[in-house]
Amino acid sequence: MADERRSNYLLSGRRVQVRDLIEAGLIGPGAKLRFQRRRMRLTYHAEVTGSGWVRLLPDGQEFPTPSRAAAVAAGMRAVDGWLVWTVVETGRTLDVLRQELLDRAVATAPPASGEQALNPRIHERLREARKRAEDHNPEEFSVRELLGLWGAKDRGDQISRIEADLANHGLVTTPSFRKVTLDSTVRLVVSSAGADEVSAHLASVESAVADEETEDDPIGLTVGNLQSALGGLCSVAPNATFDEALTKMLLNDFSQLAVLNGPRNLRGAVTWRSIAHSRHADPQAGLSAAIEPDVGVVRYDKELIDVLPDLQRTGFVFVRDQENVVAGIVTTADVxxxxxxxxxxxxxxxxxxxxxxxxxxxxxxxxxxxxxxxxxxxxxxxxxxxxxxxxxxxxxxxxxxxxxxxxxxxxxxxxxxxxxxxxxxxxxxxxxxxxxxxxxxxxxxxxxxxxxxx
Structure with a gap:
């Protein structure tokens, strides 16, 4: 009965911790851990403490989570330690042990009801999503559909539970489902593809690593939460004509247009003011004379309040998505x-x-x-x-x-x-x-x- 109650608690909206593995008998205090980065021919060593912390060897630093321990050991910004730490004795990763613990919990827990109850359906659904992600065929959802798996209609009270369930299955969304609109599309991906690929993967999913420590993850309103931020961008090429730019601005009631030389190469913007200034200076000038190169461009996950000075200065900023594509624009009116x-x-x-x-x-x-x-x-x-x-x-x-x-x-x-x-x-x-x-x-x-x- 005690084990069943414990199992229920494990899946009731919090992240599995190493001490849970100890209590379940899946790992013992003093177990040796290894983190290998084969391409760089580097290996880091650690051990599990009696309290479930991870102690780096030989320097003795202790950390409450495997992810923090791995990041410090490797000198990296973020690593999913569950995937990279391997138990030396068995060759199994902490993530494999975590999945065994979750499977055991679902199999042995009694039926329950309420928000904090076990949900075997979600567990199985995320297992399937994990397999697809590992097969390089990640599932795609709108944020609204993703939340619906938990019966949630918005990112309110259940957001911590959802993040915990995803993290327990080694999954994150790209882009971060916190930082875009409800109708934006996100993919469920593995939080890191392996020790040799951690750096490259983190560059693509930014700070959405499925770490246990979410306190450093800002949860305020982000640029991506605005509908226009990732809703598509009307633009012109640097060699476009005034007529093309003016037509697009008039048809769409825009005050500015992005000037792009490829989806990631922002050359600047043309605005009604810059067009007026360039034509006043030289009636025969081409559109290139009206390009303002000094324009604001921010990432979708940047806190909106931090963008206000740029908006006050120029009235708009362009937005890059998780793949660094210039994907939208935010104006003062949007804010x-x-x-x-x-x-x-x-x-x-x-x-x-x-x-x-x-x-x-x-x-x-x-x-x-x-x-x-x-x-x-x-x-x-x-x-x-x-x-x-x-x-x-x-x-x-x-x-x-x-x-x-x-x-x-x-x-x-x-x-x-x-x-x-x-x-x-x-x-x-x-x-x-x-x-x-x-x-x-x-x-x-x-x-x-x-x-x-x-």
């Missing part, structure tokens, strides 16, 4: 629209929070609230949405309010708002479900009507 869409639910959630806090503070003492929340409460400002539910869900408190409303229906709506609030406060880059703003507005209107005693 204003994105932040505007995010700001509306943010402000509405803030008003709900303030209104509920005001209702509770006017009707209850901190001691009463602490008793209902079953924890110390030092300030009404420290209450969470869950606290509001617990307090207002109490029949006695509800009776004190005297609202002619159904308590269970009201608390059910608060639970919906709690989930919305989690997405908003974690800056979920995806559009909220249809009707979200309307729910927030109507709750705020109700709280203004009943929550203000004046």
């Amino acid at each position: 204003v629209q994105q932040y505007g869409q995010m700001a509306m639910p943010f402000f509405q959630v803030g008003e709900v929070d303030r209104s509920l806090r005001r209702v509770i503070s006017r009707n209850l003492s901190l001691d009463q609230v602490a008793g209902l929340c079953n924890r110390p409460v030092r300030s009404f400002d420290g209450l969470s949405m869950g606290d509001y539910q617990r307090v207002l869900g109490d029949p006695g408190v509800w009776a004190t309010l005297g609202w002619p409303l159904d308590r269970s229906v009201f608390i059910e709506r608060l639970d919906e708002i709690r989930k919305i609030r989690n997405d908003v406060m974690h800056f979920n880059p995806d559009q909220p479900p249809e009707g979200t703003i309307d729910k927030l507005r109507k709750l705020n209107a109700l709280l203004r009507q009943y929550g203000d005693p004046s």
Whole structure:
């Protein structure tokens, strides 16, 4: 029974760790590890500690994850240590042992339900995807379809679970599914193709390595989360005519065009301003005279907030995808629209929070609230949405309010708002479900009507 409970925990949304292999008897403390880079004729050595860390030999540095240990040993930016560390005694990689552990867990765990339950269907689906990736025939999905494998509609509460499941199967998406739109296409690939190919592979999948340590991976809004960033690019060649450029700009209502000499070679841009300046200086000049070479170009996974200075200076930046192709453009208007869409639910959630806090503070003492929340409460400002539910869900408190409303229906709506609030406060880059703003507005209107005693 204990093993079954342990198995259930292993697959409940967290990454497998070396200590799990120890507890399952798949590897022992002191086991010797080897990481070979055959092309470079380099071999690194390590051993497993009793706590499940990896100790490099002979210098004795210890690391909580095999990936971090491998990266330090090889002096590389990132390596999937599960794939490159081999147990010397058996010749099996840590990844093979991890897969055996997962298979065993799925086979022995009892049926369960709920978000944290084992999901043998997903496990088998990812096993198939891993095999296809290793056969150089990776599966392709839209991000929306990928999330749907877990029953998720957006990159909200389940994103850590999804990343953990992918990592446990040695998979990553390229491009990173965090950093593009829901309708962008991603491929499921092996996080590294082997010790000799790690560097080349990492160059193509960037920071999406399936490492256990995700704290260094930025999760804010990225350039690629904007629809236009990777949505295709209208461009002209350096030897194009003014008529060609002007026609494309007029037909598409563009203020600028990329000038490309091949999909990866950005020569600059032509804009209405640069065209006007060049023609004013020389009415007979060709389009090359209107090319502005000093234009911004950023990677799709760059944090959007870091791009704002370039946008302020030029009004647009071009975007490179995971293969370094110039694949799209982001303008000031795109950013204003994105932040505007995010700001509306943010402000509405803030008003709900303030209104509920005001209702509770006017009707209850901190001691009463602490008793209902079953924890110390030092300030009404420290209450969470869950606290509001617990307090207002109490029949006695509800009776004190005297609202002619159904308590269970009201608390059910608060639970919906709690989930919305989690997405908003974690800056979920995806559009909220249809009707979200309307729910927030109507709750705020109700709280203004009943929550203000004046």
